[in-house]
Amino acid sequence: MRDEVSRTLFERACKVLVGGVNSPVRAFKGVGGTPRFIREAKGAYVTDADGNSLIDYVCSWGALLFGHAPDFVREALDRCAEKGTSYGYPTELEIELAELVRELAPHVEMIRFVNSGSEATAGAVRLARGVTRRPKILKCSGCYHGAVDSLLVTAGSGVATLSIPETVGVPQSVADDTLVIPYNDVSALESVFAKHGAELAAFILEPVAGNMGLVPPDLLFLRRARELTTEVGALLIFDEVMTGFRIAAGGAVELYRVVPDLVCFGKIIGGGVPCGAFGGRREIMQNLAPVGPVYQAGTLAGNPLAVSVGLATLREILCAGRALYQELDRRAARLADGLEERCRAAGVPVTVQRVGSMFTVFFSPSKCIRNYEEARSCDTQRFAAFFHAMLRNGIHLPPSQFECWFLTTAHDDVVIERTLAACERALREM
Numbered sequence: 001m002r003d004e005v006s007r008t009l010f011e012r013a014c015k016v017l018v019g020g021v022n023s024p025v026r027a028f029k030g031v032g033g034t035p036r037f038i039r040e041a042k043g044a045y046v047t048d049a050d051g052n053s054l055i056d057y058v059c060s061w062g063a064l065l066f067g068h069a070p071d072f073v074r075e076a077l078d079r080c081a082e083k084g085t086s087y088g089y090p091t092e093l094e095i096e097l098a099e100l101v102r103e104l105a106p107h108v109e110m111i112r113f114v115n116s117g118s119e120a121t122a123g124a125v126r127l128a129r130g131v132t133r134r135p136k137i138l139k140c141s142g143c144y145h146g147a148v149d150s151l152l153v154t155a156g157s158g159v160a161t162l163s164i165p166e167t168v169g170v171p172q173s174v175a176d177d178t179l180v181i182p183y184n185d186v187s188a189l190e191s192v193f194a195k196h197g198a199e200l201a202a203f204i205l206e207p208v209a210g211n212m213g214l215v216p217p218d219l220l221f222l223r224r225a226r227e228l229t230t231e232v233g234a235l236l237i238f239d240e241v242m243t244g245f246r247i248a249a250g251g252a253v254e255l256y257r258v259v260p261d262l263v264c265f266g267k268i269i270g271g272g273v274p275c276g277a278f279g280g281r282r283e284i285m286q287n288l289a290p291v292g293p294v295y296q297a298g299t300l301a302g303n304p305l306a307v308s309v310g311l312a313t314l315r316e317i318l319c320a321g322r323a324l325y326q327e328l329d330r331r332a333a334r335l336a337d338g339l340e341e342r343c344r345a346a347g348v349p350v351t352v353q354r355v356g357s358m359f360t361v362f363f364s365p366s367k368c369i370r371n372y373e374e375a376r377s378c379d380t381q382r383f384a385a386f387f388h389a390m391l392r393n394g395i396h397l398p399p400s401q402f403e404c405w406f407l408t409t410a411h412d413d414v415v416i417e418r419t420l421a422a423c424e425r426a427l428r429e430m
Ligand SMILES: Cc1ncc(COP(=O)(O)O)c(C=O)c1O
Pocket: 061, 116, 117, 118, 119, 121, 144, 145, 146, 147, 157, 206, 210, 211, 239, 240, 241, 242, 266, 267, 276
């Protein structure tokens, strides 16, 4: 497979963009080699700069639920751009999107739109500290909540891929206010609440972890988190930047029926255009400026382009109803099961973990990965070999063991069959 153009572009990029990229995990450090530069994308496929057509499971890191460039997104962008791209002033569109979010996720009584998932989590954490007047935040190792100072401690995603000492650039005093426990560890949760409950502003977690590879939650862990935060007067924040509108219309809250105080969104809420949001109970949200004293603002927040595409995307979700998620689930199960069978048949020990249309193939003999510590014991070299063999066979996977594959409605049975056939060839080459 040709990659000369991507390699030339990467050399050029490295002279003006740090590491040749604008977000670290894109640089292929987790798998070696040179990242593919993308020229265009449609449906389930991306075309790289050398003209290779690849089945895409990165899907803008989960931001796409309906494949690349669906007609309704193009139409929404055209309609909006004709009338201007930003006013820095309120629009009716923002109200419509807020109302639609509340219809899909009724626990989000009020919402604030921002420009990214990182801004959403930063805003939610500041709000929690402002409301409780407490300093400390609890998070789980391997959960990633964006490039936010207080949340980078023992983070997943690119921080895990690069094995970065994550507090470089973060003041020690900030890091000291971040407490960390292993995901799914109820006794660690109970002891940290027993010791620090009175100082805790919030417990923030991915209700389904996606940034250490996919790790489903133990229901007991989520329920205990809800009970303990209520007991000590701290807020429970679900970071649904990845899971929101993906695993169900109402995200993890709909699936697990544990209701947090605040929720963070990103990715699908903008349908592939930069957008994020945080929201939750009215009496908490009313502490934000201009009603309350906790300051948060953004020049481009609620930008009409992003809000238009978000609206178009969420309307598709509303129209499609439950059938959308049932069908995504069926296809993802077929792919995930097929991959697991083929790896096992080839004598490669893997465990595939999945919730709805997001999953990870862990290169590990363990039956189950329950937290970051277990995820880190996977064979990342074997993952890298698999990644490159799949790429040579036309499949574009996330370039790290600690990430999820994402399916969209464009990944139909034909695409899945092609992926499974490519997997068989890739395993023979490894
Ligand atoms: C769970 C979660 N939270 C927050 C973020 C940060 O979002 P963004 O990259 O839009 O700032 C991400 C990004 O992958 C994420 O997966």
